[in-house]
Amino acid sequence: MAGLKIDWLADANQPNSNVDWPAWMQAKKESALETLSHLPGPHRKLELWRYSDASRLQKSELSVTEKTDQELPDAADAVVITLSDAGIDLGESLPSWLTIQPIQELPENQWLDMDLSGALAKELVVQSLNQGLFTHGVVVNVTADAPKDATVVLRYQVNEPNQWTYLRNAINLAADAEVIIDEQFISGRINVVNHYHVADNARLTRHQLNVLESGQQHVSLQHFTLAEKSFVQSQNRHESGDLQHHIHWVDFTAENAEYRSGSVNKAGDNSHIADIVVVNHAFKNNVSDVTHRSLADDSAQIFNNAKAVVAKGADGSEIIQDLKNILLSKDAKIASKPELEVYADEVVAAHGSTIGTLDDEILFFLRSRGIGLAQAKAILMVSFEQEAIIC
Amino acid sequence: MLEIKDIYAKAGDKEILKNLNLSVKPGEVHAIMGPNGSGKSTMGNLLAGMPHVTATSGSVTYQGKDLLQMEPEDRAAEGVFLAFQYPVEIPGVNNMYFLRTAYNAQRKHRGEENLDSASFLRMVKEKIKQLHMSDDLLKRPVNVGFSGGEKKRNEVFQMAVLEPNLAIMDETDSGLDIDALRVVADGVNQLRSPDRSFVIITHYQRLLDYIEPDFVHVLVDGQIVKSGTKKLALELEEQGYGWLED
Numbered sequence: 001m002a003g004l005k006i007d008w009l010a011d012a013n014q015p016n017s018n019v020d021w022p023a024w025m026q027a028k029k030e031s032a033l034e035t036l037s038h039l040p041g042p043h044r045k046l047e048l049w050r051y052s053d054a055s056r057l058q059k060s061e062l063s064v065t066e067k068t069d070q071e072l073p074d075a076a077d078a079v080v081i082t083l084s085d086a087g088i089d090l091g092e093s094l095p096s097w098l099t100i101q102p103i104q105e106l107p108e109n110q111w112l113d114m115d116l117s118g119a120l121a122k123e124l125v126v127q128s129l130n131q132g133l134f135t136h137g138v139v140v141n142v143t144a145d146a147p148k149d150a151t152v153v154l155r156y157q158v159n160e161p162n163q164w165t166y167l168r169n170a171i172n173l174a175a176d177a178e179v180i181i182d183e184q185f186i187s188g189r190i191n192v193v194n195h196y197h198v199a200d201n202a203r204l205t206r207h208q209l210n211v212l213e214s215g216q217q218h219v220s221l222q223h224f225t226l227a228e229k230s231f232v233q234s235q236n237r238h239e240s241g242d243l244q245h246h247i248h249w250v251d252f253t254a255e256n257a258e259y260r261s262g263s264v265n266k267a268g269d270n271s272h273i274a275d276i277v278v279v280n281h282a283f284k285n286n287v288s289d290v291t292h293r294s295l296a297d298d299s300a301q302i303f304n305n306a307k308a309v310v311a312k313g314a315d316g317s318e319i320i321q322d323l324k325n326i327l328l329s330k331d332a333k334i335a336s337k338p339e340l341e342v343y344a345d346e347v348v349a350a351h352g353s354t355i356g357t358l359d360d361e362i363l364f365f366l367r368s369r370g371i372g373l374a375q376a377k378a379i380l381m382v383s384f385e386q387e388a389i390i391c
Numbered sequence: 392m393l394e395i396k397d398i399y400a401k402a403g404d405k406e407i408l409k410n411l412n413l414s415v416k417p418g419e420v421h422a423i424m425g426p427n428g429s430g431k432s433t434m435g436n437l438l439a440g441m442p443h444v445t446a447t448s449g450s451v452t453y454q455g456k457d458l459l460q461m462e463p464e465d466r467a468a469e470g471v472f473l474a475f476q477y478p479v480e481i482p483g484v485n486n487m488y489f490l491r492t493a494y495n496a497q498r499k500h501r502g503e504e505n506l507d508s509a510s511f512l513r514m515v516k517e518k519i520k521q522l523h524m525s526d527d528l529l530k531r532p533v534n535v536g537f538s539g540g541e542k543k544r545n546e547v548f549q550m551a552v553l554e555p556n557l558a559i560m561d562e563t564d565s566g567l568d569i570d571a572l573r574v575v576a577d578g579v580n581q582l583r584s585p586d587r588s589f590v591i592i593t594h595y596q597r598l599l600d601y602i603e604p605d606f607v608h609v610l611v612d613g614q615i616v617k618s619g620t621k622k623l624a625l626e627l628e629e630q631g632y633g634w635l636e637d
Contacts (some may be wrong), residue, residue, distance in 0.1 A: 360442065365479045368439045369493035369549065370467035370500065379484055379492070386483025 012133050013163035013189075015085040019136070024108050033132035035116045039125050048123045048247070051303035051335045052272045056217065056243045057126065061162050062189065064215040078151035078182070081138055083167050085159050088138055097146040097177075103137035103168055110139075110170060112195050112223065127221035127247055130193040134168035144176040144202075151180040158188025161216075167192040173202035175227075185210040191219040198230040200254070205391050206234045212241025214269060219245045226286070228254035233391045234261040236275070243272050250279040250288065258287040262390035265292065266381075267300035267332075274303040281308060281344075285316035293388035294325045295381055296332035306351070307339040314344045321351035326358060326384060328377075358384075392417045392588045393438075393458075393557055398449035399613075400437050406447070407433040409613035415557070418585040422599055422624060423592045425610035426632045431592045432476055434610070435561040438590075439473035440466050453557065467493075468500030470556030474546040474563050476592075481533035486545070489533050490515065490552055497553065518551045522578045540571035547578035558582070559590045564598040576601030596628040611636050 021029070042054035079098060082089040090100055114128045115121060121128060140152060158165045165188050171181060173196075181204065183194070198204050210218055218241060224232055238244050250259050259279060267273045279288040290306040306321040321338035338351035358380050366376035393415040400408040407430045415421055425431050436444045438451065440463030451458040458466060481489065495505040506514070519526050524544055534542050543563050550558055560579070564572055579589065579602050591602060599607070599621060607623040608615045609632070616635050617623065 359479075362479045362481060364439075364441050364463060365475065366481075366489075366493075367463035368441075368467055368473050368475075369489075369553065370464050370497035371493050372464050372496060373462075375492065375496065376464075379481070379489070383481050383483045389483075 012135075013085070013158070013160045013165040014135055015087070015158075015160070015165070019104055021104055022108075025104060025106070025111070028111065028113070029132050029134075032114070032116060032128065035121075036125065036129055036132060039122060042126050046123050048274065048276055048305070049245075051301055051333070052243060052245055052274045054126075056272070057219075059242075062215045062217060062242060064161050065213050077149075078153045080153040080155060081140070082155045082157050083136065083138070084157045085165075087136055095150075097143045097150060098152065099141045101139045103134070103139060103170065106139050106170055110172070110197070114193075124221070124247070126191070126219055126245065127193060130166050130168055130191050130221070133164075133166040133191075134193070135166055137168040137170075140169065140171045140181075142171075142173050142177045142179045144174050146177055146179050148178070149180065150178070151182060153182045153184060155184045155186055156188060156190050156192060157186040158190060160188060162189060164189050164191055169194045170197070171195070172197045173199055173204055173230075175199040176201045178203040180205045180207070182207045183209065185212065185218055187216075189217050193221045194223065196222065196224045196232070198224065198226050198232055200228045201230060202227070203231045204233070206232065207391070208234070208236040208238075208246075210237065210241075210244060210246070211239040212244060214240060214242070214271075216241045217243040219243075221247045221249060223249045223251075224259065225251045225253050226257040226259060228256055230257045232259045234259075235389065235391050236261065236263040238263065238273050238275060239266045240268060240271050241273075242270075245274045246276065248277040250277070252279075252281055252283050252286040255283045255285045258289075260289045260390055261291070262388040263292045263294075263304075264385045264388050265294040265302050265304070267295070267302050268297040269300060270298065271300045273301070274305075276303070276305040277307065279308045279319070281310040281314045281317040281319070284314055286314070287318040289320040290322070291320075291388045291390065292323045292325075292336075293385050294323075294334055294336070295328060295384065296325070296334050297328035299329070299331040301333045302335070304334070304336040304353075305339065306337075308341070308349070310340075310342040310344045310347050310349075312343040315346040317344060317347045317349075319347065319349040319351070323353040324384070324387070325353075325355040326381075327355060328358070392419075392454060393590075394450075394452040396450045396452070398437070398446055398451065400433060400444060400446045400449075402433050402436070402444050407613050408437065411449070411610075411614050413608065413615060415588045415590060417556075417588055418583075419606065420583065420589040420591065420602065420604045422604040422607045423590060423610055424594065424607060424624060424627055426636070429610045430613040431610055432561050435473055435559045435590070435592055438466075438557075438559055439463060439471060464496065465500065467553070467555075468497040472550050472553060472555030472558045474543075474550060474558065474560040476561040476563075476565065478534050478542040478546055480535045480537075482535050484533055485530055486533050487512075487515070487529040490549065493549075494552060515552055519548060521581060522548055522551055523574060524548055539566040540568065543567060543571065543575055544578070547575050551578060551582060554582075556586060557588050557590070559592070561592045562594065563591070564593055564595060572598065573601060596624040599624050609635055
């Protein structure tokens with residue numbers, strides 16, 4: 001791929017092109033595009049793209065199957081924010097514990113630059129493109145007054161099926177705040193970047209529901225910063241589609257915080273799914289616990305990567321990486337990679353990865369009770385997924 | 392009910408059953424005893440349809456049908472039940488859901504309507520009460536965190552719900568203390584009926600103190616070498632299997 005800027009700008013969906021960007025933000029966008037225009041596109045020599053066919057990102061037209069009605073979690077008591085071609089829909093009036101602004105009203109001091117230099121920039125080039133091309137998004141601020149089970153739903157519902165739509169959101173939890181954020185992919189070809197800032201003692205429960213139709217594509221970067229004694233639990237479900245590439249990037253910015261994530265990845269047909277979690281333990285006494293359960297069928301491919309980097313002096317860090325995978329056909333492929341990079345002296349770390357098939361003995365047990373093979377397999381898959389259901 | 396004729400069978404690549412013959416009539420209880428490795432469990436697995444156990448010759452007729460040609464789920468729906476020696480654990484799938492799925496799958500096979508949730512719940516609660524078991528069992532994931540005794544009791548409970556015609560119990564007594572053994576045996580005795588037959592695989596005579604068999608067979612090196620009444624089990628308890636292996 002030649003210049004990213006030229007190829008990708010041409011394909012970008014620009015539904016919000018008349019936005020009056022603040023000068024500093026406009027400068028950030030232009031600077032990002034200028035830098036990215038000199039970078040190569042993603043390719044198989046990059047670690048994060050080794051097991052995904054990056055050339056699919058450039059398909060001019062996706063062959064999306066007819067949309068079936070997706071069963072969404074009950075959002076009756078939640079604040080629903082829909083990001084679509086039409087912009088942002090906030091629904092009814094907002095509760096007092098919540099403020100929502102368009103992304104162009106983000107205070108400059110809250111902007112998080114993506115690192116566009118060095119080897120990492122090449123790995124994150126697709127997600128980084130968002131910095132130059134995002135057209136809309138929201139800043140969500142949750143105060144400490146949020147009631148128990150306060151829920152905000154972010155829905156990505158774009159009608160344009162082929163051109164990439166770039167969305168960028170900032171979700172800020174004040175000190176002692178507690179909230180549930182549900183991210184739901186509904187439609188579109190979406191590249192989204194979310195920055196979650198979780199302040200001292202705040203607690204975030206997050207659900208990412210990405211069940212794609214055959215032929216759809218979705219790329220995301222979820223960036224979390226965890227302040228002192230904060231807690232994040234993130235539940236991710238990535239199913240089907242032509243291509244899904246998700247990066248969860250976690251930075252501890254103080255001590256005694258905890259990040260837990262559970263991912264269920266299910267790919268069939270010729271689907272490619274990458275689920276990458278990078279946790280930077282830069283401070284002492286933080287905990288990260290990452291569990292992935294993945295199932296690949298037909299000629300699908302899944303890449304699981306849980307990486308923890310423990311900086312020098314970040315003693316007392318605790319890390320768990322538990323990646324288990326099941327291949328359901330002889331042509332399916334799964335690459336599973338737990339990674340520890342530890343520079344501190346006192347660290348508790350456990351990591352493991354397995355790839356196997358459905359347990360024959362349990363299948364036989366279920367069949368011996370009268371349950372047919374297909375249903376027995378489905379039960380076993382549900383059972384397998386349960387270990388990654390954390391919230 | 393069941394006619395096993397001249398069966399030779401392999402578990403994986405290893406030939407285990409060698410010219411096995413057994414005939415079971417409705418309402419009969421047959422105890423199969425024998426030393427380790429004699430083929431007792433292989434026989435149970437062959438009847439239930441475990442994929443890696445295959446018959447190389449001979450025949451098994453169950454209620455007039457060729458049992459070996461049937462899939463495991465079809466055998467179950469036709470009334471064959473295997474109580475596992477080592478019951479498996481299924482995290483995240485509760486007993487109630489699992490049992491209802493199995494129950495309705497068997498009904499569907501027989502061309503019957505599904506039983507709705509409320510009726511099923513009433514039925515299983517009645518069964519569990521009859522077996523003197525705690526209904527806490529229903530809410531828990533299948534065998535997860537169960538003691539050895541609870542797992543075996545759960546097998547008997549499944550049998551009570553599914554009401555098979557032929558129940559094969561593979562060392563259901565192994566690992567049980569006396570109280571648990573009594574609960575399991577009581578459960579089996581409650582299910583005895585003129586239409587239902589049992590094949591009870593066991594190492595020890597003690598189970599047969601609680602479940603009175605009509606016949607006792609000794610399996611050695613893949614074939615039945617001696618058959619008799621309960622008295623034979625008492626002889627085996629005293630003398631071991633050595634005198635039959637020579």
